[in-house]
Amino acid sequence: MKTKLLLLIITSLLISCDILVVEPVYDSRDRVIGSYRVEEYSQTHNDYVRYNVYIRKNFGYRTEVIIENFYNADVDVIAEIVGDKIFISRQVAHGYEIEGVGTLYYDEIRFTYRVRDNYYNKPTDFCEATAWLH
Numbered sequence: 001m002k003t004k005l006l007l008l009i010i011t012s013l014l015i016s017c018d019i020l021v022v023e024p025v026y027d028s029r030d031r032v033i034g035s036y037r038v039e040e041y042s043q044t045h046n047d048y049v050r051y052n053v054y055i056r057k058n059f060g061y062r063t064e065v066i067i068e069n070f071y072n073a074d075v076d077v078i079a080e081i082v083g084d085k086i087f088i089s090r091q092v093a094h095g096y097e098i099e100g101v102g103t104l105y106y107d108e109i110r111f112t113y114r115v116r117d118n119y120y121n122k123p124t125d126f127c128e129a130t131a132w133l134h
Contacts, residue, residue: 012032028081029057033090034103040072043126053131071096071115071127088113095119100127105134 032055040049051072058064063080069087070077077098079088086102086109100113111129118123 012099027057028063028083032065032109033057033082035134036109037134038072038129038131040127040129041130044123045125052134068099086111092118102131 001082006073035052035054038051038053041047042049049072051069053070054068055065056068058066058078058125065079065081065086067077067079069075070093073094073096075093075096075098077088077091077093078087079086084104086104087112088098088100090097090099092098095114096116097118098113100111102109102111109131111127111131113129114124116124
């Protein structure tokens with residue numbers, strides 16, 4: 001009888017214990033936030049350009065970032081992080097129509113995109129760029 005009572009007490013204690021599991025909050029944007037140096041190649045103009053961009057979170061949107069100084073034109077574009085991809089949906093910013101995609105590789109991002117200057121009606125510029133984290 002004492003053994004059954006002891007087992008009942010131990011079982012009651014174990015059942016009454018709360019186990020709290022804390023899962024870390026992971027923001028997929030954290031791996032791309034920062035300052036990057038960019039080397040861009042224009043297929044349209046057969047020319048290389050080097051410049052810096054800064055990527056920051058677009059607060060209020062769980063998967064979006066803002067890329068500052070995109071295309072070295074002081075243009076901020078909104079992009080969405082999905083896995084190892086950065087999607088730049090078609091958007092118009094400061095007279096430039098921009099869309100493209102980037103792929104994350106450790107501390108670098110490889111972009112492929114197109115830019116059309118709506119103000120001066122220049123030919124669409126098709127570009128490839130690699131951005132390295134500073």
